[in-house]
Amino acid sequence: MQYVKLGSTGLDVSRICLGCMTYGVPDRGTHEWTLDEDAARPLIRQALEAGITFFDTANVYSDGTSEEIVGKALRDFARRDEIVIATKVHGRMRPGPNGAGLSRKAIMTEIDHSLARLGTDYVDLYQIHRFDPDTPVEETMEALHDLVKAGKVRYIGASSMYAWQFSKMQYTALLHGWTTFVSMQNHYNLLYREEEREMLPLCADLGVGVLPWSPLARGRLTRDWGTTTGRSATDAFGSTLYLEGDRAVVETVTRIAQERGVPRAQVALAWLLHQDTVTAPIVGASKPQHITDAVAAVELRLTEKQIEELQAPYTPHPVAGH
Ligand SMILES: NC(=O)c1ccc[n+]([C@@H]2O[C@H](COP(=O)([O-])OP(=O)(O)OC[C@H]3O[C@@H](n4cnc5c(N)ncnc54)[C@H](OP(=O)(O)O)[C@@H]3O)[C@@H](O)[C@H]2O)c1
DSSP, X not given: OOEEESTTSSOEEESSEEEGGGBSOTTSTTOTTOBOHHHHHHHHHHHHHTTOOEEEOOTTGGGGHHHHHHHHHHHHHSOTTTOEEEEEEOSOOSSSTTSSSSOHHHHHHHHHHHHHHHTOSOEEEEEESSOOTTSOHHHHHHHHHHHHHTTSEEEEXXXXXXXXXXXXXXXXXXXXXXXXXXXXXXBOBTTBOGGGTTHHHHXXXXXXXXXXXXXXXXXXXXXXXXXXXXXXXXXXXXXXXOOGGXXXXXXXXXXXXXXXXXXXXHHHHHHHHTSTTBSOOEEEXXXXXXXXXXXXXXXXXXOHHHHHHHHTTOOOOOXXXX
């Protein structure tokens, strides 16, 4: 495994981050395709044994049970000082007032609930899951800064939003001397490259690390077009993200994977790892082979020609995943 600094911080992270949205109690929350604790633990252990030290979850994943499962497994299998735990705040955790969003009240409440579920006294990377148009940016940024100063959070990050929103938040923090975001977790893969227009150049300019979510387009880049799995059949959000025109990219991934004699997932992840802005793709793993492939992708060198061929059939997409 390779380790790199997250953006312009001194924090070491593995070049693969394990996406823990895959782990959670299936009948809690909105992801009925998740793996329960017994199925999740061996995969988390395998990831650690392969050198993965970076784990991403969220308060909303499976109604908090992802944080519970991941926190317990990491307590059992890892040394807290070595690993980097990332979680998120913004999504709705309860019906009624103040059950979602980025108000000072919601952030202060949700960090304590996440810490309790994770069974740790600090989160390494606390990310806002989306932009909250109903809360002043100053209120959110000061609350996040206060969490850092209180020792509950080491670094702060953000996830999918428009570049102007991210820029506004970042410069608001700078103007006030508050903690700034060190990372952007956004939707970026061979099928969805809209982030190359504004967000990725902004992150490069600001020295912000990029953590692509759904780097395999939720599995579409790993198999023949139209093939369904247990997850894809029930992944309602995933079904909104991609277009028929993406098939040509998947076919190119297939051809290059055959030429290289490796599984398609390795080619698709290697392409992301070749992008200068990308720190660590956040890979979803529901089987041991998924972790094996993700780790192998770190060492797979693509030629300039292969990179050009992978990019050539791209079809522009409407903004998706904000
Ligand atoms: N910030 C956000 O808004 C946001 C949104 C989405 C995700 N995320 C984060 O990103 C993480 C990853 O998301 P994701 O699960 O959608 O990512 P993904 O890596 O694009 O998709 C994972 C799926 O791809 C298939 N797969 C993975 N490796 C494979 C391999 N080697 N061979 C064949 N198939 C393979 C599996 O599908 P099957 O299970 O169907 O076989 C797996 O469940 C999440 O866990 C979460 O931490 C964040």
